[in-house]
Amino acid sequence: MPSGSDPVAQGSDRILARMMLLHPKVIDLTLERMHRLLAALGHPEARLPPVIHIAGTNGKGSTQAMIRAGLEAGGAKVHAYTSPHLARFHERIRLVGALISEPALTALLDECVAANGPDAITFFEITTAAALLAFARVPADFTLLEVGLGGRLDATNVVERPALTIITPVSIDHQQYLGETLPEIAGEKAGIIKRGVPVIVGPQAPEGLEVIEARAARLGAPVLAFGQHWHVAEERGRLVYQDETGLLDLPLPNLPGPHQVQNAGAAIAALRHLGRDEAACAAAVSRAVWPARMQRLRHGPLVEAVPEAEIWLDGGHNPAGGAALAATLARMPARETHLICGMLNTKDVQGYMRPLADHAAHLWAVEIEGEANTLSARATCAAAQGLGIAASEAESVAGALAGIRARNPRARVLICGSLYLAGRVLRENG
Incomplete structure (x- = not known):
């Protein structure tokens, strides 16, 4: 998505335009090019602050925004990566709470282009590498990574051992890349699950949940699933969340729409797993900002x-x-x-x-x-x-x-x- 005509961003705009020419396909799912470039950059993906990796068809961005709001309310420094952007590319890369600056972005993009050389690489891959490089160089407490497309072969799926993975609701979309059936698509999303790393699972159709749980079982990844290990609902104008550690009575999400209750549940499950308190969970639902979602x-x-x-x-x-x-x-x-x-x-x-x-x-x-x-x-x-x-x-x-x-x-x-x-x-x- 173009970043518009903002004069402040003209330097990065020119580099981003060149990046669009590095590979003939906008989407070409594989991790080979990503691993090559990251090696040339000194493997920044191995030096990130603890990673929370989020996949799913719907609700990824809203869930990430709520987790960030909850963590930052408790004083944590948080990096966040999301896509696509809406008005400016800089929205994709957030360093310790602030959008990346134009000078920092321009320098990173130049460095990635130089490291990549003449080799083919997609726009999303090389810009993801730039984000990971930025995150590796700036100290923080957490890194929130939102999958771009799918999960298994997505450019963000290069972190060997994240702190936590999350799969929001999976539905039919991007069939030309992920498969025609819900189980096939769920299998691609479940590709972010890592051996021994807990995975929080939002509400799913039974056939999707079966695929996700099967992969988690093969990898020994503990599952924290909606309806089994945590519950969330709207009751009398409040959000009620419950898991094995107790019940929370919170305000409804400030992001409009009944579906945001489910997204909030996944975010709260993540925060609870990370040891955050009720105040952090309340901040998650009351302070999150996510443009163009109602x-x-x-x-x-x-x-x-x-x-x-x-x-x-x-x-x-x-x-x-x-x-x-x-x-x-x-x-x-x-x-x-x-x-x-x-x-x-x-x-x-x-x-x-x-x-x-x-x-x-x-x-x-x-x-x-x-x-x-x-x-x-x-x-x-x-x-x-x-x-x-x-x-x-x-x-x-x-x-x-x-x-x-x-x-x-x-x-x-x-x-x-x-x-x-x-x-x-x-x-x-x-």
Whole structure:
């Protein structure tokens, strides 16, 4: 994802653009190139602060954000790596609580390019190596690594012995890379499990859980699974968590949506395993920040275009993400809801839209500017209409907002369908 035209980041932007040319494929899952480059860099992956490695289809970023909030509330220094970014590449690399600086990022990228030489390597691999190099050089108490795609062959899966692994809910997505069935995909996600290292497992379909538990058993990795070793639920407007050490009565997550209760449960299980107290768990659910996950937009030109509307932004893009959005909308006060939707042509478009059909008064289909794999507005519109959703094409998000204002200036607006669209919206909205 491009990092925009921020003049502060022009040095790193030029290097990142060159990196895009180092391998013809955007995604080519193998660890051979990663191991080669890390060896040339002196094996930074072996010198990281204790690693918490997170895989899954949905909820990885939110879970990581909650764990970070909980650890930092107790005074811990935490590195964090996530992808993709939304507005600027720097969002991917967080050093002891702060986004990496432009000079530090530029120097690291230059060093990685020089170490790699003329050899082929993907953009994600070489930028992950840069992140690991940064983390190895700056003292901290923990390193949070979010898997990019899958797990077994993901570029982050180079740490031989993390302190903890986490697998959030697994569902069908990225079939062209991970397999057609849920057990196949779960097997790829379970590839982050390491011998003897505890693994926290969020809510799973039975066939996915079976695969995860089987790999953990082969490796002697203790399993801490939702519904068996820990439980979490919303009760009377509170989050109630329980495990063998006791019960916690906490506020509901500040990240909107009922699905965040499950993500919070995994984060709390991690914090409890790491010996953190109730205050840390409370901070995890009350202080986490994670943009474009049912984020309310309150300022900026897009909001000013329809000042009486209620505008939300979400980057979910698969059927499970659509279901989570629908559950969130179902719990909100009744209000005519319009969707502004842009998606990639690699996604299950109708699978994503189907849960939203009962909540949408109208869908405005847009293309994601600058993305080669964007689904056309016409195809997005046709997919919605095929589900019985009234839909129109729009030239842009701003154009869709103008159409909504003409119909109902006090509507609820949900901009959704892709993290790439969400990132562009955040850049355009300032």
